[in-house]
Amino acid sequence: MFRIYRRNPDLVLVDTRVIAQGPPRLLVAGMGDALATWFEAKTYADGRVRNMRGGLSTQTALTLAEACYRTLLEDGADALEAVKAKVVTPALERLVEANTLLSGIGFESSGLAAAHAIHNGLTTARGTHDFLHGEKVAFGLLCQLVMEGQARSVVERVLGFATTVGLPVTLSEIGLAGVTPAELGLIAQRATAREETIHNEPFEVTAGMVSDAIRAADAIGRAWKRSL
Numbered sequence: 001m002f003r004i005y006r007r008n009p010d011l012v013l014v015d016t017r018v019i020a021q022g023p024p025r026l027l028v029a030g031m032g033d034a035l036a037t038w039f040e041a042k043t044y045a046d047g048r049v050r051n052m053r054g055g056l057s058t059q060t061a062l063t064l065a066e067a068c069y070r071t072l073l074e075d076g077a078d079a080l081e082a083v084k085a086k087v088v089t090p091a092l093e094r095l096v097e098a099n100t101l102l103s104g105i106g107f108e109s110s111g112l113a114a115a116h117a118i119h120n121g122l123t124t125a126r127g128t129h130d131f132l133h134g135e136k137v138a139f140g141l142l143c144q145l146v147m148e149g150q151a152r153s154v155v156e157r158v159l160g161f162a163t164t165v166g167l168p169v170t171l172s173e174i175g176l177a178g179v180t181p182a183e184l185g186l187i188a189q190r191a192t193a194r195e196e197t198i199h200n201e202p203f204e205v206t207a208g209m210v211s212d213a214i215r216a217a218d219a220i221g222r223a224w225k226r227s228l
């Protein structure tokens with residue numbers, strides 16, 4: 001399910017003047033994907049799982065993954081405003097570096113965990129098809145944090161960031177307002193397929209745990225939005 005190339009690209013060219021002219025939603029979706037990097041990398045490293053290329057994670061990868069998260073928190077909102085105004089600012093430059101380089105290296109040199117597996121599960125539901133990869137990953141991350149039993153302060157920081165930049169924190173925000181138990185079961189089954197990265201979590205994950213985490217994350221997200 002992952003296509004691994006024999007060699008890296010010769011060049012990755014990212015021009016922030018072009019990005020500043022693009023749709024703000026694409027930048028935000030990129031932030032959703034990058035939002036999961038640190039949490040998935042940390043889960044990976046804590047469990048001493050082999051990374052995407054079969055090696056162990058490094059201090060370098062974890063430091064970059066953490067810098068990715070910190071940059072999102074510090075620059076995400078300002079970068080979004082810059083793209084809405086179609087201008088390039090230092091905050092946008094830093095945020096784009098986080099979305100691409102820091103997230104890319106942080107993920108590739110460490111690995112994925114529940115957030116991306118739940119994303120893959122969500123893609124089985126037709127309602128989510130109009131939503132972007134990073135949007136579904138952001139909600140998947142919320143489910144991961146709930147399933148891992150992370151501290152309320154950790155969850156709130158992610159919720160706060162997500163709602164500030166407009167990333168989804170509820171099922172209805174990814175097209176699943178009326179999700180049926182059967183659909184939820186299918187999502188959870190797909191998320192826990194044998195080859196899935198959810199099994200990099202440091203505990204055994206079952207489909208039942210995933211559907212519970214999805215319901216709980218949705219409830220937490222809805223409560224959070226009511227409190228704003």
Ligand SMILES: [Zn+2]
Binds near residue numbers: 033116133137
């Ligand atoms: Zn991704």
